Amino acid sequence: MKKLIFAALAALTVNASAQAWPSKPIRIVVPYPPGGSSDIIARAISQPLAEALKTTVIVENRPGANGNTGTDSVAKSSDGHTLLLCDVGALAITASVYKQLPFEPSKDLRGVTMLAYSPHLLVVHPSVKANNLQELVALSHKEKLNFAVTAIGSAPHLAGVAVEKATKAEWTYIPYKGGSQAIGDTVAGQTQVLMNGMLATLPMVQSGKLKVLGVSKATRVPLLANVPTIAEQGVKGFESGTWQGLLVPAATPPAVLAKLSAELTRIIRSPEVRERLVSQGAEVYTMSPTEFTSFFERERKNWAGVVAAGGVKID
Template sequence: MNFRRLTLIALLAAALPVAAQEWPNKPLRIVVPYPPGGSSDIIARAISGPLGDALKQTVIVENKPGANGNTGTDFVAKANDGHTLLLCDVGALAITASVYAKLPFDPSKDLRGVAMLAYSPHLLVVHPSVPANNLQELVALSKKTPLNFAVTAIGSAPHLAGVAVEKATGAQWQYIPYKGGSQAIGDTVAGQTQVLMNGMLATLPHVQSGKLKVLGVSKSTRVPLLAQVPTIAEQGVKGFESGTWQGLLVPAGMPAAQVTRLNAELTRIIRSPEVRERLVSQGAEVYTMSPTEFGSFFERERKSWAKVVAQGGVKID
């Protein structure tokens, strides 16, 4: 009896590492909390195939827009299946707690950063019919008649970047909120709104096609793909810099071993020549971090944007 018991215990002990290695044992979902076509969606679809190959499981990209990104984020924060991931604008997520009086989740406690993937500066663009060719002319025009400024969502990073420019220059914007970057871009291309600030990854194709006119880049230095376009800092807003950071997060309870494995695979994928070149050609920079570095970055972003939110008086009940 004792021999049989010991044998059974030994077999179970030997099986435990194998079971742990079986993750993932079903398809994974990458939830993008915005409509299709935005920067996060573009990156999610760029990495889903290679990630599926690496993990030997199907990886599905699922868009869950709503409540300025909070619907999809809350869904992932409460997921406990070990196979639901979140890919979003990390800056926007860091802003959320400062903008909303109440949230169904706590981004600092309920989510865990796995890997940073990419960064793209914001582009300040206008509909081609707007008679302005630089920031100064745009500001002067807005002071005569306030201009409709499309924002991906109230309290989003592009919205607060617009607020910062407005405060620094005296511009007069009339903010028009949307449910995501693709819708904000679409209405600006159609001329329903006149001004837009949005991530370069999703906006550059419309600049290159002539459907939008770019007046400034929100980076400390000019970007090679738009070398002729001055930065917003060059045009009088000293030190101005903002952008869209895409990263992958998981529910806080996901085991460390799975987080480590995901980070390693995603870092390899995003640095691979085919994915890197695809993103760089659209204006994004590959930007990787360890989970610990991600956590520190998120806290810095949260504190930094909290100051901008307070200065702009942006609040949602």
């Protein structure tokens, strides 16, 4: 009988903590500059989340150290109202790329839900005389090609490394602080090649400012039905992409985690938000906290091998 009473009291306490939260404005930290895939999604969900939780939701861009500055600030946050929206794949890669980190992704952060997946687009400046991957590889042996990297050790960077190794292409990696800056310099012709999430890159393709050569998905995407996948162009089984998800500090109460997960899943699946993202090339893709954790660990192990093969390390 006592056990039943204790269980009931515990359940009431958990429920009360969820009802009491939030007690002040919420910050969604995006650890990259404005304009990238994570930033686009954070701004798409911020107002609906504010309405659902009846509080103010602020999107804060905190770029630096390839996304680690903003991520560390959330990992060490103790106010209970600071969230992280980032490229989950990139976060899974971080531990393999950096010899030392001020935080441990698997221990200091907990996944709330995945939000969207956006395949990478392999694009070039329109002046580049290549119309497919094979031509780009051949050109790379004749001319110097600068490959814009959204951040050293990011998923787009390692996708570029994987393609380079598989095709024996040759290009020079130029690092940036985020996707929007890498896109900007490629549009300007300061760099010639780029791999980046479709959500942020598609508008430049549609406007003719960038030329798309391939998609890093197993199957072609409807918005670019005439563009072959990278796998179709000789890199068998190749698939990569940008996975946007929301995380919180590890000490976040389970009741708050559950409440956030439920609201965010509902919001991202709503017709208005879903249609907005799909029209730009992203797929709404949700996961429970448990599924999120499993995905993160798989990604961490998968990319560790790519990091080792590419010799990508940062002190």
